[in-house]
Amino acid sequence: MNEAKHKNMVGLLSSIFAIVVGLLFGFIVLLASNPTQAVPGFFTILTGSFTHGLKGIGQVFYYATPIILTGLSVGFAFKTGLFNIGTPGQFIVGAFAAIVVGIRGDFLGSAQWVVAVLASIAAGALWGLVPGVLNAYFNVNVVIACIMMNYIGMYLINFIVKGSKTLFDSLRNQSLSVDKAAEIPKMGLNLLFPESSINGGFFIAILAVVLIHFILNKTAFGFELKAAGFNRDASKYAGMNEKRNIILSMAIAGALAGLAGGLLYLAGSGKHIEIVDVLASEGFTGISVALLGLSSPLGILLAGLFIAYITAGGFYLQLFEFSTEIIDIIVAVIIYFSAFALIIKTFIERFDKKRNGGK
Amino acid sequence: SSNKTGESTSDSTTTETTDTKDAAADTATDKTAQGETSAEGYEIALITDIGTIDDKSFNQGAWEGVTQYAKENNKTYKYYQPAEKTTDAYAETIELAIEGGAGIIVCPGYLFEEAVFNEQDKNPDVKFILLDGEPHNADYSEYKTSENTMAILFQEDEPGFLAGYAAVKEGYTKLGFMGGMAVPAVKKYGYGFVQGAEYAANEMGLSSVEITYNYTGGFEATPEVQALAAAWYGAGTEVIFGCGGGVGNSVMAAAEANSKAVIGVDVDQSPESDTVITSAMKKLSVSVYDGIKSIYDNAFQGGKTTTFSAANNGIGLPMETSKFTTFTTADYDAIFAKLAAGEIEIKNDTTESDAKTAINALGLKIVKVDVVE
Amino acid sequence: MNVVFSVFQQTMFFTIPLLIVALGGMFSERSGIINIALEGIMIMGGFISILFINLTQGVLSGQLQLLIAVVIACVAGMLFSLLHAFASINMKADQTISGTALNLFAPAFAVFFARILQGVQQIQFNNTFRIESVPVLGNIPIIGDLFFKNTYITTYIGILILVLSTIVLYKTRFGLRLRACGEHPQAADSVGINVYKMQYAGVLISGAFAGIGGLVFVVPTSTNFNASVAGYGFLALAVLIFGQWNPMRILFASFFFGLLKTVAASYSGIPVLAALGVPSYIYKMIPYITTLVVLVFTSKNSQAPRAEGIPYDKGAR
């Protein structure tokens, strides 16, 4: 078997293995906590959003949109050798930039949403850029710089929003709603998936997946970034500008997470920036998505959809006597077992051997 | 309550003497806290908002009301959590509850205003009880409470007023107000609190009362809140009104460490810590209980907004568990009667977002409020 | 002076959990295994031990109860960290994967089982552990006020852990071998050291300490546990890196962070600072910004264990 193909095969099989184990584990927990409802409950997890027709499916796409992007952010950085744990910060900063344009940019007319989306990308990029610069020029550990930037971002945004009369809804302790023109157009998706919150943001996320796929796998730029990810010294030796690459990688990763924030807060589903000192969970979910998707853009797309799907299933699970945290448990178990690629690899090798031996 | 788990967790609930007692204890004993099974689903549903079912605030109070009524009358009931904090998600959850068989849906918190506005007419057969808000559309241009919806508001400034009044009457002159997020309910508590203190100081002819005033920005118990409270106590504050879910727990932790006093909020919090001298209560669970009852009794007050205040005995301090030495029940009854009769005017406009400006607008003379931002 | 004392005492409440957890992380990373699951392990340790305190309320109280809780938190953290050890060591998995999984699992598990056990997710506890003033020692001027008043036994456990950690790491056979595994596992293997065993030990110690850290974090600062340690596990990770994997520097880093956090949280009770009128959000951001600035000047030579994060494979060349 071709080596690259072999690797993909192992990856895919271990993801499937992990998902099966995770779901099985979930089922056992359901059985243990409420045997009578375990079977229909489990069935609801598996089919939840499909039983709610097109609306259910639309919701899956809607929930998947931001986590695909934060996953892409983490995964892209992974591919270039950086652990971007700064997605929560980049996400909220992106969201902030989007709502600023969304609230104050009424003069932009019908271009308002486009500018707002672009603003979120720029703000996220800026937030990713900082750890990049600190790492490239001062050797500051990316993980710790990202953690610090998360908190700085969260406090800063809360500070600004709360202090601004034009952004803050003091009756609700959250940001004001964005203008109608700043909401991302439905792009026909509302006809396809009536009553769901899905909107054009999903297309933008897909576009980002395709774009990152091309950058990583088809371009000279991606070639450089990946080289740096695998071996920083060798990339430097080969004349690649490693400092520039680190900074660009983090900026792009930040831009993706920022975009995630922008798309969610411009979705027109009634999401607002709450003035609470808590890091954005969508950012952390991105790590899970990236890991399950093996950091490859296509894998991340599928992983994002899967996690959104099963999370939706968990929502419908409330029709039974279970609390929705079971889904987090299942996802955690899936991520955990996705780390067991070794077993799968040995298994495949043994299988290959047998087959070859049989010939 | 004789159940084993009920006893072990009972500190938070069983010593309560208010009418929420049984319901609260049941919350703790019910295996899944999700209500009882029935073939047709669950008749009474509650949708949680930001916090969880044990947020020591709207969700919990409302849930206690639901549980109590359902248990007493053998109804099925259940709560649902939205997938995220958006209007769409609230609406989706309401629809899920309806799918789950709900005929009555309790929505605790102003965040549901839009969702209920949209859903009430879509589902005319379902009754909605909206707490702390009135249904309106996204840009506030249209308010509408349909016939199947009952909106309940609370006059939080009144229990806040009583707490501030009692504290100063008790002899405290250095007070603290520590709110959670600066949402209207919290603000009203705070405004009432400082005005109550002013009222008492005025009565007593005091020359100065100091209040340190802050919104922590969240409803969680955090070390930061505990540190802040400890610092206030360290700087001389004698009693802090811990006004916002988990915030109170951190304040209590600090009070215990400094042997100082705490005023609880929403429900009687005296079981949670010996430092709680009294609590500014609004009878959330009673309001929900009564609302549900009225539906089953065919006496539903749909299409209207009901306000719970001193006038209808919807707020108050739990004098039975309060640890006052100077401030007597007679004092309390007197001031309560005045409030109920509308003899005291409390300013409670929450539209101003800047805390300093808002407090200045209250026109205090004796009480000096130090707003910490 | 009172302000100084109370700020210092308060600083300890922030410092000690960070210190303990970061020291735990140090053992893991020094053995070659990155442990980003500290947050999750703290939650697990906090959950199980607070649950214990809750269930034994009325039967037990005071220091004995707290000490048993510490042991329970320690064991819970160790057991939970076994999962990370198994994935990283036996399965040679990417260590961020199982770390992330554990971080995700712990709060979900805590909520799920708290609900099953008691209906609600928050676990109440009565704090009967505070020591007003340590007998005799508390009366020493200044020192007594700083270290022996308004304190918890866990503070001393934290200091003890620091001292023991330093000795174990630098003065014992175990420490020497552990460090060798984190720097050059092949070298350790070639002199007959069982690298897998040492790495298990490292991860388990990190689990034990993080578990204790979860409890220590919650006890002084709240009266209930809500399946969260507010990101302190991640901060401990930052403290570990900031402290360059060295116990004394970790102490310094956690104290630095603890102090800044305390000042940020309580500046309004500190007259000098309160008078400045700087908005609280600025104070909230200061610890994080300062850390970044300090790191800019101190990061040139990283002391990270060389082999950390690379699964050790006996057969690899």
Place this chain on the structure above:
Amino acid sequence: MEYIIEMLDITKEFPGIIANDNITLQIKTGEIHALLGENGAGKSTLMSVLFGLYQPEKGVIKVKGKEVKVNSPLDANDLGIGMVHQHFKLVHNFTVLQNIVLGMETVKHGLIEMKEARKKVMTLSEKYNLFVDPDALISDITVGMQQRVEILKMLYRDNEILIFDEPTAVLTPQEIDELMNIMRNLTKEGKSIIFITHKLNEIKAVADRCSVLRRGKYIGTVEVSDTDKEMMSEMMVGRKVNLKIDKKEVKPGEVVLEVKELSVKAKKEGHTKNIVNHVSFQVRKGEVVCIAGIDGNGQSELVQAITGISGMDLGKILLNGEDITKKSIRYKNTHGMSHIPEDRHKHGLVLDYTLGENLVLQQYFTPDFQSRGFLKFNKIDEYAKHLIEKYDIRSGQGSITSARSMSGGNQQKAIIAREIDKNPDVLIAVQPTRGLDVGAIEFIHKQIMEQRDNGKAVLLISLELDEVMNLSDRILVIYEGEIVADLDPKKITIKELGLYMAGSKKEEVKHHE
């Protein structure tokens, strides 16, 4: 009992390869037994089996006639077997003493007790003439000293059977001589030694007998005194090998590379002496200039400064007359400079990239392989195939093999192919044949000479004196960061060169203007 160690019919497989195929090896008590074989022949694997690092699929190990199970290095140690590994197994931030006692620490009251260990180490060090500073950090000492630490590690464990896996690959001639003496001393003490090396004259110098492996198979054992080098190398590769280089006369042309007053300051605190101190030299077209010196005298830093991998503090670098001091690595790469790096895994290759990708590592952005930002994969593949054929780079799957899975020799060939095929004006080659077998060395030497003969400039940095003497037209000796001699290889002996390198001889270096 004649044999102290017997390894009988040992078979060890790795996925896809039988590293040891039914090998038998017998070591007599008190002898130095050489183990010879090409790269990848299975020498290290066999020794790892003996040392307990690998478990063989088949075979028996006997020590002093008794069958034993060696499940771990601990068992090996109990049996008196010690090993100096090909890649040193030392912890860089431990002291010499800590490294020696690691795994055998004495403990008192739970704490490590170093006093006695120190005494024992000092005694051993005196007895065998193995000077070390017990408190120096490994990262601060030279490779030669590190090797002494490895030997002391074995002696400290009172091992009787000592395995040296390619100990000389990283040593200077003087150090090699020293090591040979030490080995002889050790056998005098009754110890038995297994000695792995690719250098036949070393075998001639010290070994009593020699066993040869080829492609995992045992070929035979010979008495060294009865055999000559040619025969041994034929046994090893299965064909005749030409070890002599025929060097044509080439007249050096104009200056290609000029280094002026280059200095690199010491990085560590407390050190004041420059690592590279005011170094100046020129390399002309058609000449191979070699910088010879004992490892750690600044040659690595000098090259890294010239190529731009790490910084310099003073001085100027000119390439074809153009000042490139401040230019980027990319600029140098694309303006006539090629660089075969010292560490092929750290700098030379992206091991997770394919062979093809590695072959265009410095050219992927050129119009040949890229247009509008997109890579032309078919062009890359074509080019890779061309190089693979031209330079005989062997790998499992051709251009799509991941570099990681290739053998060391072939990895090195890939780097050389890449660097030479760029057709550089100056080729800077740092230890291009380190750790390679004679076949691979022969090939690489041929490539380097071809460059010179084609009128290119070559700057060679090597620790191998044979290589230095054979290849270079001019030898610059570097000692403590300074060029201390500019020599003509035809006019000096290896011995003399060694003296310069050791710093005991110096000449005024005049610049060729």
